[in-house]
Every structure is written in structure tokens, then in C-alpha cells.
Amino acid sequence: MSYATDFVNPLNGKRTWIKLHPDDDLVGLHPNYLTGIGDFDDEDPQDLNVLFKPLVRRAKVDQVLYCGMDYPQSQFVKHLVAKKDRKNCDYVLRIKLPEIYDGEGQEFIQRLLKASGGVTLNTFQDKILSPAVGWSRNYHAYLFIDRMDGALFGPEGTNYGDLAHMPLNGHEFVSDAKYTIANLLGKPGCKLGYLYDLGNQWQHEIIVENIVPCPADSNFLGGLAPVRVKTCKEIAPGTILLPN
Numbered sequence: 001m002s003y004a005t006d007f008v009n010p011l012n013g014k015r016t017w018i019k020l021h022p023d024d025d026l027v028g029l030h031p032n033y034l035t036g037i038g039d040f041d042d043e044d045p046q047d048l049n050v051l052f053k054p055l056v057r058r059a060k061v062d063q064v065l066y067c068g069m070d071y072p073q074s075q076f077v078k079h080l081v082a083k084k085d086r087k088n089c090d091y092v093l094r095i096k097l098p099e100i101y102d103g104e105g106q107e108f109i110q111r112l113l114k115a116s117g118g119v120t121l122n123t124f125q126d127k128i129l130s131p132a133v134g135w136s137r138n139y140h141a142y143l144f145i146d147r148m149d150g151a152l153f154g155p156e157g158t159n160y161g162d163l164a165h166m167p168l169n170g171h172e173f174v175s176d177a178k179y180t181i182a183n184l185l186g187k188p189g190c191k192l193g194y195l196y197d198l199g200n201q202w203q204h205e206i207i208v209e210n211i212v213p214c215p216a217d218s219n220f221l222g223g224l225a226p227v228r229v230k231t232c233k234e235i236a237p238g239t240i241l242l243p244n
Contacts, residue, residue, distance in 0.1 A: 018075040021065040028058025089117045092210040117182030145193030165198040
């Protein structure tokens with residue numbers, strides 16, 4: 001039995017992603033189920049007395065035409081759940097050191113990388129961010145700064161010497177082992193601050209370029225995927241910045 005996968009909604013002319021049986025006349029199916037997520041119409045509740053007969057007929061159609069597969073309504077709700085479960089998505093992130101410029105006044109140090117939304121902040125810092133930028137591992141303390149509310153996330157239970165400078169950097173932080181990238185970055189354009197070395201205070205800006213569904217066969221924790229990289233030979237504290 002075949003199902004239409006390229007259905008055009010007659011109400012708005014847009015294509016829908018749910019699979020529909022070719023014999024489904026759509027009676028009793030609310031128009032919202034035929035839209036994309038951004039086209040959802042949050043209208044006032046309708047009179048159930050008017051809707052009762054179409055809804056009863058809809059239930060029969062679902063049982064007969066969609067035996068063995070999800071009803072259109074179920075397909076829609078499952079898609080909603082998947083959209084909100086961002087930990088199963090890949091994040092394309094741009095990393096900038098915003099106060100360092102080249103001779104032409106352009107931001108000199110940038111990275112573009114990809115990481116799973118389910119990666120915790122501490123793992124992201126240690127396994128992905130530090131190697132991508134070029135910082136030494138386990139050498140200095142660091143903080144993530146939520147640009148939405150100013151909350152700080154850092155390495156709980158560590159003894160970095162520069163943690164003595166915490167009074168100059170917000171006093172307290174939440175454990176970065178308890179939160180993921182997806183917890184803090186909800187959509188493209190969102191920003192997360194990153195401070196490396198609480199003494200020398202190397203400021204970074206992490207910007208979400210895109211959020212994409214993770215491939216079903218993906219098994220990486222957080223892969224580096226540099227696309228348009230602007231870099232230096234080294235940027236460790238105290239090192240003279242020399243362009244490649």
C-alpha cells in the first residue's frame with residue numbers, strides 16, 4: 001500500500017511532511033496537522049457539537065486507512081517532540097575571539113565546528129572547544145556565560161589556581177557537568193560566552209550558526225568540522241600572536 005509523501009495542503013498551498021493515504025479525504029482532520037511547525041494556527045477552541053460527526057468519521061478513517069502505521073495526528077505530535085529534543089541534533093557553532101583583529105580590522109581568530117547538542121558543557125570544553133581553538137587541556141579554569149540571563153557554568157570540584165580570581169568573574173558558578181549545549185542554546189543566533197583563564201581573561205563568543213537533525217547512523221560524541229577557519233599558530237596565554 002502506498003502513501004502520499006508530497007501532499008500539498010489545499011488551504012495554504014504548502015507541502016506537508018506527514019504521510020497521507022491517497023484515499024484520505026481529510027474530513028475531520030484539523031488543518032494544523034497539514035502544516036509545518038511555523039504555520040501552526042493557535043485559534044480559539046471550536047464548538048464540539050459542530051465537530052462531533054467529522055471527528056467520529058475521522059476516527060473510522062484512521063483505523064481503516066492507517067492500520068499498521070501512525071495516524072497523521074500521531075505523526076505530527078511525534079515530529080513536535082523530535083523538534084524539541086535538541087540533544088539529538090547537531091549544532092554548527094562559530095567560535096570567535098571578538099577583541100583580536102588583523103591588520104585589516106577583521107576578527108582574526110575564528111573556528112567553525114560541529115558538536116552534538118547532547119554533549120555536556122564540560123565535555124564540550126575539554127574534548128571539542130579547547131582542541132579546536134588551541135588551548136592546553138587542564139591548564140586553566142574557564143567559565144561559560146549564558147547570554148540570556150548571565151548564569152555562569154564552570155568546572156566544579158577542581159583546583160585550578162586561577163579560580164582565586166572568581167570574585168572578579170561572578171563569584172559563583174553552576175556545575176558545567178549537569179548541562180548540555182542543547183540546554184542553553186535553543187535556536188540559530190543564540191550566543192554563549194566562554195572565558196578561558198580567569199586571570200588573563202580570554203573572552204570568546206560562541207554563536208549558533210545552525211541546528212540540524214543528527215543522522216540516524218551517527219555515533220560521534222562531538223566531531224570537529226572546520227569549514228572556514230581563521231586561525232593563528234598559537235594563542236596560549238603569553239604567546240605572541242603570529243598569523244599563519
